[in-house]
Amino acid sequence: MGFTLDGPVLEGSLVRLEPLDHRHAPDLAAAAEEDRSSYRFTWVPRAPEIGAYIDAQLARTAAGRLAPYAQVDRASGRAVGVTAYWEPRLWPTGDGLCAIEVGFTWLAASAQGTGLNTEAKYLLFRHAFESWDVARVDLKTDARNDRSRAAIAKTGAQFEGVLRNWSPSWVPGEEGRLRDSAIFSITAEEWPTCRASLEQRLTRAGAQGEPSTPGTPSTGLSAPA
Numbered sequence: 001m002g003f004t005l006d007g008p009v010l011e012g013s014l015v016r017l018e019p020l021d022h023r024h025a026p027d028l029a030a031a032a033e034e035d036r037s038s039y040r041f042t043w044v045p046r047a048p049e050i051g052a053y054i055d056a057q058l059a060r061t062a063a064g065r066l067a068p069y070a071q072v073d074r075a076s077g078r079a080v081g082v083t084a085y086w087e088p089r090l091w092p093t094g095d096g097l098c099a100i101e102v103g104f105t106w107l108a109a110s111a112q113g114t115g116l117n118t119e120a121k122y123l124l125f126r127h128a129f130e131s132w133d134v135a136r137v138d139l140k141t142d143a144r145n146d147r148s149r150a151a152i153a154k155t156g157a158q159f160e161g162v163l164r165n166w167s168p169s170w171v172p173g174e175e176g177r178l179r180d181s182a183i184f185s186i187t188a189e190e191w192p193t194c195r196a197s198l199e200q201r202l203t204r205a206g207a208q209g210e211p212s213t214p215g216t217p218s219t220g221l222s223a224p225a
Contacts, residue, residue: 003097003132005088007067010123013074014205015116017123020057020068020082025050027079028070031108041145043170044106057104060086068104071120073111081107083120085128087138100128101138115205121155122198129191136187142169143180154201156194157184 010017018024029047036044045053060066066086070079084104091098102124107117128134139155141148143162153159159182166181186194 002094003088003090005061005064005067005085005100007069007085008127010069010120010127011074012119012123013202014114014119015123016072016074017069017083017120018072018079020054020070020084022051022054024070024072024079025054028054028082031078031080031111032106035109038109038112038147039106041142041148041171042106043172057082057084064088066104069120071107071111071116073116080111080116081105083117083124085124097132097134099134099136099138100132101140102128103139115202117151118155118198118205119202122195122202125155125186125191125198126195129186129188134188136185139184140166140181142171143182145182149182149184152184155186156190156197157186158190159184 007017007019009019029050032044032050033047057066057068061068065088066084068082068084071081071083072078073080082104083102085100086103087101088097089099090096102121105117105120111117125137128137137157139152139157140163141152143149149159161183163181163183165178167179169175169177169179171179
């Protein structure tokens with residue numbers, strides 16, 4: 001039986017990850033126009049570009065390459081950023097998912113450093129390892145992006161190296177150029193330790209208790225990481 005990439009609603013104490021839809025556009029347009037100083041190494045759409053951005057993500061979804069999410073702040077009910085599963089890799093038999101990447105992530109400035117993105121990563125990792133039974137989760141970022149690399153390392157992901165000229169640069173003014181990408185991963189064997197560490201971080205951030213079991217809907221910045 002083959003695998004179809006279809007991300008369910010994932011809900012925690014701080015954040016609810018909802019499949020990205022045009023209903024999230026007004027919130028995301030406002031989020032994208034907050035302080036943009038942290039977006040140096042990635043492309044984040046401006047407010048007028050949000051509709052086309054969502055269309056592009058949904059086209060990748062239709063091609064089976066992406067499961068995009070809006071990150072919804074549970075306290076306010078507003079979508080404050082996005083994230084995604086993407087580039088699923090199947091076992092050689094084609095039966096089941098071997099690995100998945102977490103990327104396409106950005107957050108409004110006001111949501112950064114609040115624990116919201118940590119919980120989003122926790123929910124995505126947990127679903128990948130415990131529901132899809134993957135062997136590994138990948139993350140990557142521009143090798144020059146020290147802030148992003150530090151944030152990824154704090155999730156418990158292990159740095160694997162730098163792939164030179166790996167993917168298009170998203171830095172303004174570098175259109176048409178390739179960037180070096182820093183690659184990180186978490187393996188299935190590492191997940192229990194990583195999970196415990198993330199849960200401790202979330203407790204300190206105020207995400208009390210175990211996030212609810214994903215799968216049932218309860219009633220959303222960047223180019224590839």
